[in-house]
Amino acid sequence: MTTSDRVGRRGSRRAASLLSVAVSVLVLAACGGSSADPPALAGDLYQVDGETAHLQCQGAGSPTVVLLGGQGFTTTTWDSFRAALGPDVRTCAWDYPGVGHSTGAPMMTAARAASSLDGTxxxxxxxxxxxxVGHSIAGLTTRLYVGEHPDDVAGVVLFDPTVASFARMFDDKEFRPGWDGTASADQVEQVTAWPDIPFEILRHDPAVYATAKVWNATVETQWGTEQAAFARLAPTGTARIVQGSGHNVYQDAEGESLAAVQRVLDAVVTKR
Structure with a gap:
């Protein structure tokens, strides 16, 4: 593969990342899993509160890395990322209720997602x-899950996480395919502090969004400010921009994203 081919592929992935944001304001209008997803193994399906939950685990090692996709993304969105982490990292990718191989009612809130994740x-x-480790809408789930189960989480990495004001914007703009944005925002705002755990947020490059005219500078500033505040829930939490990345940071900048996960894993092991 030539250098121009590699650049072209990165550009195509970044463009797709931006398109997913521009079309649905950080949420994918998905009604379930992709038809391309392989059939679920019986051992990966669990009964949780009368619903079927899909959790696909692989690899070895400790602690386990739990992977939460953006809205509408099934477990397969992490295939490349998991392969790059290697077999010595235990990963468990989860399908939200109503997505992929998980069943459930179409309307989701952060509280319902966090409860289902805990049950799974x-x-x-x-x-x-x-x-x-989560992307986009997983920011809402993770903020509440850590707040409600502080002893169950040793570290967090979030890629361009959704924040409360944007969850409300989903409702204002009628972009809420499967999520009650206002209820979710109210729920996550009750969590004002996390335990002292390693926490990194990697966010998109504002210059990339400005070039693509995804939204205006005021919205960009608001999102960045709230993501920085989100990082401060944990005493040593950090938020930083990944140059050249669109919304799907873990795909657009896989190397930097993997390095962030490894830093958090190393920090967790060191604290033991």
């Missing part, structure tokens, strides 16, 4: 504390 991890007997 317990049903699957996943050792805790875990490291949570």
């Amino acid at each position: 991890l317990r049903a699957a007997d996943v050792p805790r504390p875990v490291v949570v």
Whole structure:
């Protein structure tokens, strides 16, 4: 593959990342899993509160890394990332209720997502504390889950996480395919502090969004400010821009994203 081919591929992925944001304001209008997803294994399906939850685990090692996709993204969105982490990192990718191989009602809130995640991890007997790695809408789930289960989470990495004001914007703009944005914002804002755990936020490059005219500078500033405040929930939390990245940071800048997860894993092991 030539250098121009590699650049072209990165550009195509970045463009797709931006398109997903521009079309649905950080949410994918998905009604379930992709038809391309392979059939679920019986051992990866669990009964949680009368629903079927899909949690696909692989690899070895401790702590377990729990992977939470953006809205509408199934577990397969993490395939490349998990392969790059290697077999010595235990990962468990989760399908939200109503997405992929998980069943459930179409309307979701942060509280319902956090409760379902907790029930799934317990049903699957996943050792805790875990490291949570999430993208986009997973920011809402993770903020509440850590607030409600502080002893169950050892570290967090979030890629361009959704913040409360944007969850409300979903409702204002009628972009809420499967999520009650206002209720979710109210729920996550009750969490004002996290335990002292390693926490990194990697966010998109504002210059990339400005070039693509995804939104105006005022909205960009607001989102960046709230993501920085989100990082400060943990005493040593950090938020930083990944140059050249669109919304899907873990795909647009896989190397930097993997390095962030490894830093958090190393920090967790050191604290033991």
